[in-house]
Amino acid sequence: MTIQSGPVDGHADPGLSAIMSERRRLINLAYRLLGSLAEAEDAVQETYARWYAMTPRQQEIIEAPGAWLTTVASRVCLDLLGSARARRERYVGDWVPEPLPGGAEWFSGPQGDATTDPAERVTLDESISMAFLVVLESMTPAERVAFVLHDVFRYSFAEVAEVVGRTPAACRQLASSARRRIRASQALAAPAAPQAGIIRDFKRAWEAQDINALVGLLDPNVTAVADGGGLVSALTHPVEGREQVARYTIDLAGRAPELTMVERTVNGRPGLVAQQDGVTVAVMAFHVLNGRITHIWAVRNPEKLRPWTTA
Numbered sequence: 001m002t003i004q005s006g007p008v009d010g011h012a013d014p015g016l017s018a019i020m021s022e023r024r025r026l027i028n029l030a031y032r033l034l035g036s037l038a039e040a041e042d043a044v045q046e047t048y049a050r051w052y053a054m055t056p057r058q059q060e061i062i063e064a065p066g067a068w069l070t071t072v073a074s075r076v077c078l079d080l081l082g083s084a085r086a087r088r089e090r091y092v093g094d095w096v097p098e099p100l101p102g103g104a105e106w107f108s109g110p111q112g113d114a115t116t117d118p119a120e121r122v123t124l125d126e127s128i129s130m131a132f133l134v135v136l137e138s139m140t141p142a143e144r145v146a147f148v149l150h151d152v153f154r155y156s157f158a159e160v161a162e163v164v165g166r167t168p169a170a171c172r173q174l175a176s177s178a179r180r181r182i183r184a185s186q187a188l189a190a191p192a193a194p195q196a197g198i199i200r201d202f203k204r205a206w207e208a209q210d211i212n213a214l215v216g217l218l219d220p221n222v223t224a225v226a227d228g229g230g231l232v233s234a235l236t237h238p239v240e241g242r243e244q245v246a247r248y249t250i251d252l253a254g255r256a257p258e259l260t261m262v263e264r265t266v267n268g269r270p271g272l273v274a275q276q277d278g279v280t281v282a283v284m285a286f287h288v289l290n291g292r293i294t295h296i297w298a299v300r301n302p303e304k305l306r307p308w309t310t311a
Contacts, residue, residue, distance in 0.1 A: 018065065022069050023044060025070075026047060027041065029073060029153060030077055032152060033078075033144060035098065036304075047072045050072055051068075092228070093226070096130075096227035099283040100122055100266070100268075102264070102268065127148075130269070130286075131287040132182070134295075135181055135182055139177075140174075144178065145164055147175045157175075194288070195270050195288045198217060198288050199271065200263060203261050206249060206253050206261060209250050211250050214246035215246045218242035219289065219290075220241070221240070221294070222241065222295065223238050224249075225295070227298070227301050228301055229300075229303060231303065232281075232300045258277075271285045271286060272284040280308040
């Protein structure tokens with residue numbers, strides 16, 4: 001699951017190019033910690049602001065600027081996670097992590113322009129799937145930071161302890177607890193190729209308004225969640241059960257015949273994008289287990305669809 005070899009060791013040139021070269025890695029870290037590209041960008045901006053608030057002499061005595069930036073960014077995210085729960089309790093409806101597009105179409109079709117895709121700054125792997133991010137949301141801030149820093153970015157527990165303000169042994173326990181949550185949720189999805197076929201069949205059944213075909217693709221305990229953020233109409237509560245989800249899907253297809261469904265990569269996995277007059281109005285992420293769709297997350301909040309306007 002590791003996406004980086006680990007912290008930057010040794011003395012690094014604290015010049016502008018060396019410092020700014022850390023930006024993509026910091027965005028990768030902050031997005032996994034916060035589940036929001038917009039908040040990740042703000043956290044990284046705050047991190048750089050703190051660096052440039054120091055005097056040149058203060059900067060020079062930092063032997064590993066990359067490690068310093070990572071520590072500060074992690075602490076900024078930890079603070080944000082502490083206040084995020086209160087903000088999300090006031091959120092209208094269910095809060096779903098901000099979906100990210102891939103650099104190009106998952107399926108055969110026109111290629112995306114990676115140079116204008118904001119999500120290109122985020123490495124897409126299993127630690128970025130929607131199912132994985134949703135499980136991270138269920139963790140305490142300290143569990144999430146300890147797990148992401150150690151298991152994903154391969155920082156030692158001694159280094160994690162400096163961020164969360166606990167002992168290395170305590171951080172080891174935090175990461176262990178987080179791993180149990182991941183295993184219990186079965187958040188690691190099926191291989192992308194089989195999942196792609198299932199999502200394509202879902203799209204065809206949607207377009208044909210074939211309820212029997214939809215039921216056959218859904219797990220008996222499937223859950224569908226929508227995030228409108230109070231800005232657009234969306235489900236206010238999850239829909240559970242394959243018959244109920246299938247009926248809701250057919251009803252939605254009948255009420256919005258002008259929608260075009262496009263197969264796209266969503267957080268590194270096959271997903272669907274709903275477009276109206278060429279404008280993205282919803283992004284759908286899926287979790288597939290044992291050949292059946294177990295979770296559907298539909299993001300309609302326009303503030304979370306910003307990366308899709310040029311994707």
